[in-house]
Amino acid sequence: MNGTAIENFVCVIYNVSFMNCTWHVDRTAQGDTQYFLYWKYSRIEDFMECQNYIKDNWRRHTGCRFQNVTIKNNRADFLVNASRSGQTIQSYKTSIPLYTIEKLTPPSNITVNCTGVSYGCEIQWQPPRTSHVERDGCFKYEIDIENTADPEKNIKDPSKPTTTTQRSYRFPNYNAEKRYQVKIRATDSGCLVSTNWGEWSTPIEFGREQLMSTSGYTVFLLSMITASLMLFLCLATYFLKKKSAPVPQPKDPFHDISSMNFQTDYENQLIKQEPEEIITTVDEMA
Known part of the structure; x- marks a missing residue:
């Protein structure tokens, strides 16, 4: 029909x-x-x-x-x-x-190493994962780097995307005073791979502000860990001392009484007492 x-x-x-x-x-x-x-x-x-x-x-x-x-x-x-x-x-x-x-997965393990203003930044990555391609040369990559000039005002200066068949790219326009983000995607480069662009990778941020914030967070995290360890050690020491201290035993009144020598105590009391002087008075009869 x-x-x-x-x-x-x-x-x-x-x-x-x-x-x-x-x-x-x-x-x-x-x-x-x-x-x-x-x-x-x-x-x-x-x-x-x-x-x-x-x-x-x-x-x-x-x-x-x-x-x-x-x-x-x-x-x-x-x-x-x-x-x-x-x-x-x-x-x-x-x-x-x-x-x-096939919709290619994003390139993985993206790293950015900025060694200096004169040299720029070296960006490296791993190829997309597939079930049938083993050669790195089968992919072409598009690198998109944006300069986030003023995040508060949402002002961006996008650079023109760059393509390469290598698994690394040197970003020459690096400015240590600015902050950047990079994302990468892949497509075919003469093999049995889809000619459509794959998925973009998650943006990776780099630049001075990012490095400073990362460094500050690391210092804060280390300080918190150190303080927590010191507090733990102090509490552990206190409880160990408290646990190891001798516990006073209660007195047994019946045991103390039974162990006393009543005869000796009585004799000692007699020795301490002074003898009484007896005076006899004789009335003379007139």
């Missing part, structure tokens, strides 16, 4: 091994129309059906998510069948080289 086939079939490979395929449903297709996606790496293989469909509000399949996709040199075949009330209707078929639909 006409007017039931899909439109705008698009597949994208991202993050090395994930692939999303999506399509639009014809506006004249009825609500009970359903779509099923099949694909295979080469002609000698059998078609495999999608295991993770993307659905719209009417529960119709409008896409598929794939995992563990490996890019190969051959073209992959895609087939979308449609059915309505148990009847097979208009289908869609296409063949796509997988490397052409």
